[in-house]
Amino acid sequence: xxxxxxxxxxxxxxxxxxxxxxxxxxxxxxxxxxxxxxxxxxxxxxxxxxxxxxxxxxxxxxxxxxxxxxxxxxxxxxxxxxxxxxxxxxxxxxxxxxxxxxxxxxxxxxxxxxxxxxxxxxxxxxxxxxxxxxxxxxxxxxxxxxxxxxxxxxxxxxxxxxxxxxxxxxxx
Numbered sequence: 001x002x003x004x005x006x007x008x009x010x011x012x013x014x015x016x017x018x019x020x021x022x023x024x025x026x027x028x029x030x031x032x033x034x035x036x037x038x039x040x041x042x043x044x045x046x047x048x049x050x051x052x053x054x055x056x057x058x059x060x061x062x063x064x065x066x067x068x069x070x071x072x073x074x075x076x077x078x079x080x081x082x083x084x085x086x087x088x089x090x091x092x093x094x095x096x097x098x099x100x101x102x103x104x105x106x107x108x109x110x111x112x113x114x115x116x117x118x119x120x121x122x123x124x125x126x127x128x129x130x131x132x133x134x135x136x137x138x139x140x141x142x143x144x145x146x147x148x149x150x151x152x153x154x155x156x157x158x159x160x161x162x163x164x165x166x167x168x169x170x171x172x
Contacts, residue, residue: 015130016147019073019123022130023080027119030081034088042093055163058114062155065121066148069128072138076125080118110166117158124151 049057068075094103124147128138 015127015134016123018130018134019126020119022073022077022126023119023122026077026080026122027084027115030084031088031091034085034090035092037089037092038096040089040093041097042090049167051163051167054166055159058117058159058163059156062117062121062152062159065118065125066152066155068125069148071125072132073126073129076122080122083118105169109169110162113158113162113165117155117162120151120158121155124148 065076065079068079091103091107094106127144127147132138
């Protein structure tokens with residue numbers, strides 16, 4: 001049991017893991033709030049975009065979320081809260097108007113890849129905030145650059161898959 005406690009202490013004190021937990025909490029809370037807002041109708045007239053257009057849009061969002069590290073996560077957390085509140089509202093309206101099958105077809109197929117990339121980019125955006133809370137100081141070093149690079153490339157790969165699925169399966 002002592003080994004498990006030691007491992008948990010090591011994991012939970014890692015600022016990036018805590019940043020991911022913060023992003024996940026924000027996504028969960030604001031999606032649930034949005035799901036509880038009723039009476040909104042949505043129009044399913046969806047603009048057909050190419051893989052490149054979807055990819056570029058998604059990567060722009062990820063870059064904004066990651067660059068918000070310069071605001072100690074304020075921008076990324078506000079964007080995350082707002083977008084997932086709207087996401088929850090749209091999910092509720094989509095379910096009420098069109099049913100679960102449409103939800104799977106229009107959202108979940110590509111969302112399986114897109115939501116984790118949003119969580120990772122936002123977690124990086126909040127990294128310095130969590131680092132400040134856990135370490136009482138903000139550290140810009142090679143480790144931060146490595147984390148930024150790894151996060152960006154994982155988001156890049158997820159975005160490619162997500163854009164492909166959204167363009168070829170979800171929108172049509």
